Amino acid sequence: MATCLISAGRLRNLRRTTTARHSYCSSLTCGRQNVNGVDLYYEKTGTGKHAVVLLPGALGNTKTDFQPQLKSLNKDVFTVVGWDPRGYGLSRPPDRDFPLDFFENDARDAVDLMRTLGFVKFSLLGWSDGGIAALIAAAKNPALINKMVIWGSNAFVSQQDLDIYKAVCDVSTWSTRMRAPMEEVYGAEVFAKTWEAWVNGIEQFAHRPQGNICIDLLPLIRCPTLIIHGEKDPIVPSCHPYFLLKHIRGSRLHLMPDGKHNLHLRFPEEFNNLVEDFLQERQND
């Protein structure tokens, strides 16, 4: 199993470009890389030619968001990089904040991390907030991005979204099952405070015309794009994937009837197969 058992303290002590390798799991390496002034934690697995970077959701990180992908995506075909965005997971310090350009910053960090690790061209797999960062990264770096898969993502914030944010803002109302993985990473208090800061951060977009997060960038996306949506997703209304489908040229939408927001964790085999097939498809252009 591709579990990375290395303490946060030890990782913090690793020098900028040092990579920790695990004797019990030869295909997974963990390390920290200084990117745009922050030591970003990352995990890399596989030896395939096709490089893929995983972009986690809000407050998410390799540990909470992508274990089934790091473990099971085909290691002969892909080299998969998971990372913790600045202020999330093991990429702390700094504490996380949410200025209006936080998605742009995550997009830039993801791209710069991949380039610093030596990848010339790569694909993006972005979940939820990570999908928003992926959309921005693809729009701004068309020459670097091979393909993109996004799920649970939105290019704008509507009144309906604001109502949902309000309903999930206080994490003490969440089930223990939902809260536990994040509390394990951050501690209960920091998690509650950072989540509230995230809600305030995403609500800022509602003050912009159309609640714009990245609507204006969608026409710039050139890479083949697969949008996945769980039809039972309770927090991202289906208007969002349909909007992305309409505005991203040549994109495709795959609906998972029983999928909720965490469809890639709940149905990892189906999800991974879908992604592998899409990434390996030959383009007829």
Ligand code: TYC
């Ligand atoms: N975007 C959040 C993430 O990245 C998930 C989320 C979506 C949370 C909608 C609340 O109302 C919400 N995981």
